Amino acid sequence: xxxxxxxxxxxxxxxxxxxxxxxxxxxxxxxxxxxxxxxxxxxxxxxxxxxxxxxxxxxxxxxxxxxxxxxxxxxxxxxxxxxxxxxxxxxxxxxxxxxxxxxxxxxxxxxxxxxxxxxxxxxxxxxxxxxxxxxxxxxxxxxxxxxxxxxxxxxxxxxxxxxxxxxxxxxxxxxxxxxxxxxxxxxxxxxxxxxxxxxxxxxxxxxxxxxxxxxxxxxxxxxxxxxxxxxxxxxxxxxxxxxxxxxxxxxxxxxxxxxxxxxxxxxxxxxxxxxxxxxxxxxxxxxxxxxxxxxxxxxxxxxxxxxxxxxxxxxxxxxxxxxxxxxxxxxxxxxxxxxxxxxxxxxxxxx
Amino acid sequence: xxxxxxxxxxxxxxxxxxxxxxxxxxxxxxxxxxxxxxxxxxxxxxxxxxxxxxxxxxxxxxxxxxxxxxxxxxxxxxxxxxxxxxxxxxxxxxxxxxxxxxxxxxxxxxxxxxxxxxxxxxxxxxxxxxxxxxxxxxxxxxxxxxxxxxxxxxxxxxxxxxxxxxxxxxxxxxxxxxxxxxxxxxxxxxxxxxxxxxxxxxxxxxxxxxxxxxxxxxxxxxxxxxxxxxxxxxxxxxxxxxxxxxxxxxxxxxxxxxxxxxxxxxxxxxxxxxxxxxxxxxxxxxxxxxxxxxxxxxxxxxxxxxxxxxxxxxxxxxxxxxxxxxxxxxxxxxxxxxxxxxxxxxxxxxx
DNA sequence: TTTAGCACTCAACGGCAAAGAGTGCTAACA
DNA sequence: TGTTAGCACTCTTTGCCGTTGAGTGCTAAA
Numbered sequence: 135x136x137x138x139x140x141x142x143x144x145x146x147x148x149x150x151x152x153x154x155x156x157x158x159x160x161x162x163x164x165x166x167x168x169x170x171x172x173x174x175x176x177x178x179x180x181x182x183x184x185x186x187x188x189x190x191x192x193x194x195x196x197x198x199x200x201x202x203x204x205x206x207x208x209x210x211x212x213x214x215x216x217x218x219x220x221x222x223x224x225x226x227x228x229x230x231x232x233x234x235x236x237x238x239x240x241x242x243x244x245x246x247x248x249x250x251x252x253x254x255x256x257x258x259x260x261x262x263x264x265x266x267x268x269x270x271x272x273x274x275x276x277x278x279x280x281x282x283x284x285x286x287x288x289x290x291x292x293x294x295x296x297x298x299x300x301x302x303x304x305x306x307x308x309x310x311x312x313x314x315x316x317x318x319x320x321x322x323x324x325x326x327x328x329x330x331x332x333x334x335x336x337x338x339x340x341x342x343x344x345x346x347x348x349x350x351x352x353x354x355x356x357x358x359x360x361x362x363x364x365x366x367x368x369x370x371x372x373x374x375x376x377x378x379x380x381x382x383x384x385x386x387x388x389x390x391x392x393x394x395x396x397x398x399x400x401x402x403x404x405x406x407x408x409x410x411x412x413x414x415x416x417x418x419x420x421x422x423x424x425x426x427x428x429x430x431x432x433x434x435x436x437x438x439x440x441x442x443x444x445x446x447x448x449x450x451x452x453x454x455x456x457x458x459x460x461x462x463x464x465x466x467x468x469x470x471x472x473x474x475x476x477x478x479x480x481x482x483x484x485x
Numbered sequence: 486x487x488x489x490x491x492x493x494x495x496x497x498x499x500x501x502x503x504x505x506x507x508x509x510x511x512x513x514x515x516x517x518x519x520x521x522x523x524x525x526x527x528x529x530x531x532x533x534x535x536x537x538x539x540x541x542x543x544x545x546x547x548x549x550x551x552x553x554x555x556x557x558x559x560x561x562x563x564x565x566x567x568x569x570x571x572x573x574x575x576x577x578x579x580x581x582x583x584x585x586x587x588x589x590x591x592x593x594x595x596x597x598x599x600x601x602x603x604x605x606x607x608x609x610x611x612x613x614x615x616x617x618x619x620x621x622x623x624x625x626x627x628x629x630x631x632x633x634x635x636x637x638x639x640x641x642x643x644x645x646x647x648x649x650x651x652x653x654x655x656x657x658x659x660x661x662x663x664x665x666x667x668x669x670x671x672x673x674x675x676x677x678x679x680x681x682x683x684x685x686x687x688x689x690x691x692x693x694x695x696x697x698x699x700x701x702x703x704x705x706x707x708x709x710x711x712x713x714x715x716x717x718x719x720x721x722x723x724x725x726x727x728x729x730x731x732x733x734x735x736x737x738x739x740x741x742x743x744x745x746x747x748x749x750x751x752x753x754x755x756x757x758x759x760x761x762x763x764x765x766x767x768x769x770x771x772x773x774x775x776x777x778x779x780x781x782x783x784x785x786x787x788x789x790x791x792x793x794x795x796x797x798x799x800x801x802x803x804x805x806x807x808x809x810x811x812x813x814x815x816x817x818x819x820x821x822x823x824x825x826x827x828x829x830x831x832x833x834x835x836x
Numbered sequence: 837t838t839t840a841g842c843a844c845t846c847a848a849c850g851g852c853a854a855a856g857a858g859t860g861c862t863a864a865c866a
Numbered sequence: 867t868g869t870t871a872g873c874a875c876t877c878t879t880t881g882c883c884g885t886t887g888a889g890t891g892c893t894a895a896a
Contacts, residue, residue, distance in 0.1 A: 167858050180870050185859070203858050203877040242638075244654050281630045281642060287593075289650055291632060291640060299640055301652050303595050380750035389743050392734060399731035518889050531839050536890070554846040554889050 144194075149220060150177060151187045152196055156208045156216040160461050163386045165205035210426040210460065213438070217423050217464050224465035226473050234259065234474060241481050245298055248481075249375050252454060256474060257378020260467050262458030263402070264377040265439075267412040271371065272450050273298070273331050277323050278363060280315040288315060290363040295328070296446040296482065300370065304362040310355070318356045326360075335364050374405050374412065376457075385459045387436065394436060401433035402457075415441040415453045421468045421475075426460045436460060440467045442475035446482035454478065495545075500571060501528060502538045503547055507559045507567040511812050514737045516556035561777040561811065564789070568774050568815050575816035577824050585610065585825060592832050596649055599832075600726050603805060607825060608729020611818050613736075613809030614753070615728040616790075618763040622722065623801050624649075624682050628674050629714060631666040639666060641714040646679070647797040647833065651721065655713040661706070669707045673714075686715050725756050725763065727808075736810045738787065745787060752784035753808075766792040766804045772819045772826075777811045787811060791818045793826035797833035805829065 144152065154175045158166040168181040168188060177184070188206055191197045196212035199205070208216065226234075239251035249266045256264030274295035281289040286306040293299050310318075326334045341347055342357050379402050382388055388395040401407065411429050415422050424439040440462070441455030454475055456467050495503065505526045509517040519532040519539060528535070539557055542548045547563035550556070559567065577585075590602035600617045607615025625646035632640040637657040644650050661669075677685045692698055693708050730753050733739055739746040752758065762780050766773050775790040791813070792806030805826055807818050 165858090169858075181858090182860095182870050182872090183868085186869090189860080199859085201877065203856095203875090205858065242654055242656060279630075279632045279640075283644055283650065284648065287648075289630075289642060289644075291642060291652065293634055293640075297635065297638075299634065299652070299654055301642065301650070303593055303650055305593055378754065380747060380754055383743060383747045383750060392740050392743070396731060396734045399734060403729070403731055516889090520889075532889090533839050533841090533891095534837090537838090540891080550890085552846065554844090554887095556889065 144215075147177075147179075148187055148191060150175075151184060152191055152208075152212060153216060153220040155188070155191075155197060155206055156212060156220070159207055160463060163461060165200055165207050167205035170205065208460075210428065213425045213460055213464075214428075217425070221465045224469045226469045230259070230470075231473060234470075235477065238477060238481070246373075248478075249373070249452075250377070252474065252478060253375045253377030255377075256454065256456055256470070257381055259470055260456045260458065261384070262381055262456050262462065262467070263379045264454075265408070265412070265441075265457050266375050266452060266454045267409065267416075268373045268452040269371060269413075269416060269450070270294075270300075270331055271416070274449060275326055275329055275331055275334055277327060278319055280319045280359065280363075282310070282312045282315060285309060288359070290359075292363065296449060296451065302363060302370075304359070306359065306362070314355070315359075317352060318359050321352065321356045322360050322363075325356075331364060334360075338364060372409050372413075374409055376402055376408070382458070385461075387459055387461065397433045398436065401431070407431055407434075411439065412441065412453050412455075415439070415455070416443060416450060418443070421472050422455075423464065423468070438462050438464075440464065440471050442471050444475045444478040444482065446479070451482060495566075498528075498530075499538055499542060501526075502535060503542055503559075503563060504567060504571040506539070506542075506548060506557055507563060507571070510558055511814060514812060516551055516558050518556035521556065559811075561779065564776045564811055564815075565779075568776070572816045575820045577820045581610070581821075582824060585821075586828065589828060589832070597724075599829075600724070600803075601728070603825065603829060604726045604728030606728075607805065607807055607821070608732055610821055611807045611809065613732055613807050613813065613818070614730045615805075616759070616763070616792075616808050617726050617803060617805045618760065618767075619724045619803040620722060620764075620767060620801070621645075621651075621682055622767070625800060626677050626680055626682055626685055628678060629670055631670045631710065631714075633661070633663045633666060636660060639710070641710075643714065647800060647802065653714060653721075655710070657710065657713070665706065666710075668703060669710050672703065672707045673711050677711075682715060685711075689715060723760050723764075725760055727753055727759070733809070736812075738810055738812065748784045749787065752782065758782055758785075762790065763792065763804050763806075766790070766806070767794060767801060769794070772823050773806075774815065774819070789813050789815075791815070791822050793822050795826045795829040795833065797830070802833060 151171065154171045155166050158170065158174065168184040171177070171184050172179060172181045188197060191212075192199065192206065195209055196215060197206040198209050200207060234255065237255055239248050241248055245268055249268055253264035253266045276293045276295045278290055278292040281291065283289050283303065286309045288304050288306055288310075289301060290304055291299065291301045326337070338357055338360050342361065347353050347357060379399065382398060383395065388398065411424070411431070411434070415424070418441075421440065421442045424441075426435045426438060429435070429439075436459060437457055438460045439455055439457050441453050443450050443453045445451055455471050458467070502522065505522045506517050509521065509525065519535040522528070522535050523530060523532045539548060542563075543550070543557065546560055547566060548557040549560050551558060585606065588606055590599050592599055596619055600619055604615035604617045607617075627644045627646045629641055629643040632642070634640050634654065637660045639655050639657055639661075640652060641655055642650065642652045677688070689708055689711050693712065698704050698708060730750065733749060734746065739749065762775070762782070762785070766775070769792075772791065772793045775792075777786045777789060780786070780790075787810060788808055789811045790806055790808050792804050794801050794804045796802055806822050809818070
């Protein structure tokens with residue numbers, strides 16, 4: 135939900151007509167005219183009256199015309215108003231809910247496969263693209279194991295409080311024995327267990343600057359290894375998976391315009407930008423909708439994002455959702471995303 | 486290289502003209518007529534003569550006409566003949582080779598990032614899609630570490646001879662102590678170090694059937710854990726990454742035909758089919774070319790694959806390559822793929 | 837054997853008129 | 867005063883049609 139202030143007040147009739155335009159356009163992808171609305175919806179108003187109202191709505195910035203003699207199309211502001219104030223909440227049908235639950239992947243501590251499967255599931259059910267971001271930003275450290283691989287290469291496996299496991303291959307400045315590594319691991323576990331990764335990184339940076347670290351060999355080595363372990367982790371802090379991008383080709387708005395389509399597919403290949411967008415969603419509670427130009431990235435201004443965070447216990451693990459054209463079936467997709475996020479949370483929490 | 490037998494012998498002139506048609510079509514994506522060839526190539530032949538030869542080539546199945554009054558287009562058989570017998574080997578320019586070497590990712594035992602980066606590199610340089618398959622089929626086991634996570638969950642980390650590291654979370658039937666796990670790991674290391682994963686799986690299956698295993702607790706437990714460890718590994722035996730799929734949208738043959746484009750993008754999303762295709766390439770030494778209908782999968786009949794295996798020492802690690810339209814700049818792409826595969830092999834071998 | 841000439845085919849292009857959807861404005865109506 | 871019918875106007879879409887041009891196959895001459 136965005137701030138609702140700053141809108142000119144719309145009377146009942148204007149709201150109804152705006153709703154009719156948005157819904158009709160979402161269904162047909164054709165600009166909608168006054169005649170169409172007058173026929174298809176039972177407002178008991180003539181096209182002429184509707185025209186007047188639509189002209190008002192256009193002036194207020196909710197609608198626009200592709201060209202003079204065409205019908206109207208919602209603007210981003212129009213979609214926003216629709217999402218925030220007009221659409222009723224839609225529940226998933228029982229069959230659909232059952233279908234999702236049935237297709238739900240099993241979880242055995244390996245997030246990667248779950249993420250991939252969920253994004254596929256979301257894309258199939260929405261017929262748009264599915265997207266999942268997994269973050270370690272608020273992950274809590276539980277334990278690390280250090281395994282000598284060969285030479286100065288060491289495998290650091292760290293287990294998170296949520297039961298998730300990550301591993302990183304790090305290269306030390308000087309070779310150490312497995313015994314030394316064991317001692318270091320013990321130290322790190324004792325010192326940092328139960329703390330968020332974010333904080334640990336900070337602590338290590340602080341300690342390394344402290345004087346006494348210079349004199350204590352174990353401490354010095356521990357900080358070196360710990361630094362590498364947790365710093366390296368940062369690189370994989372966020373993992374993002376997209377599924378079903380081919381679905382967007384079916385959308386008529388891109389069919390005719392291959393230029394836009396190319397732009398969009400390229401945007402989807404550049405994960406870093408998507409991460410930036412979804413990062414914002416991590417802070418939003420509940421189902422979050424981003425419409426077209428509400429993101430700062432021009433190549434996705436023709437898209438909307440519907441997302442929701444998912445958790446393990448009270449830790450935020452990531453965010454999942456659907457990317458589709460602005461002309462998206464919002465109520466349905468929002469219900470789908472909400473339901474799926476709940477299921478994932480359940481899976482991770484009790485798993 | 487395919488079998489060269491079974492071709493009607495082509496005389497010098499026919500070969501030249503076939504080559505001209507293929508090259509011209511690769512360049513322009515337009516069906517090529519007799520007039521064009523007569524002008525652009527210095528054969529000293531009139532269009533009429535060329536027409537006769539082209540008619541012969543069409544009868545033999547090397548060329549075809551989209552419609553009566555259009556020029557000719559190579560068939561898959563035509564491309565095949567071109568690739569096998571007509572194109573000269575092309576070397577990468579020094580600048581390009583340098584560019585690749587410079588953009589080459591560093592390697593520190595983590596394959597995942599290398600694979601992703603290589604596929605991106607291949608796609609950027611070829612302007613088609615880059616593809617990399619990593620396989621464990623011929624991987625050799627070096628060492629395993631078993632780490633208790635919580636309850637019956639155990640993290641199995643296995644190091645391969647090539648220095649690569651994989652991990653799998655497995656769930657035991659009964660909880661074990663870290664000490665027991667350590668003993669089991671020792672046993673597995675002693676027993677199986679230096680053997681291919683493939684073979685190990687087989688051995689374990691055999692042993693589990695043996696009678697004496699029933700009486701020896703350590704052995705029984707070891708087989709149970711080993712079975713899970715190596716069996717689980719099979720699931721991730723093959724990993725495939727595609728980069729730059731958006732590039733294919735630029736190809737004129739797909740621009741006009743969104744139906745084909747959709748089909749192709751969907752095919753790219755179904756990794757299992759791509760794996761099947763690339764699996765075949767694993768057995769081919771040298772640069773391998775697959776043209777259109779030479780794969781059994783209809784959705785990629787408009788594409789060609791150019792691939793080459795890469796190695797660590799004498800072990801095959803995977804296969805990399807480029808996927809593009811059949812109308813592909815074969816000599817250039819083949820040189821690129823060859824060079825890149827060599828670099829990767831070098832990286833993995835000395836790394 | 838090669839080539840010039842010719843009749844033929846067919847996609848592509850441009851122009852044009854008709855159709856159709858939609859609008860804004862005005863005047864009449866309840 | 868709000869609503870609506872009517873109307874003139876705009877502009878895209880569609881279909882039609884003739885023209886153009888690239889390309890072919892065939893035949894007959896060099």
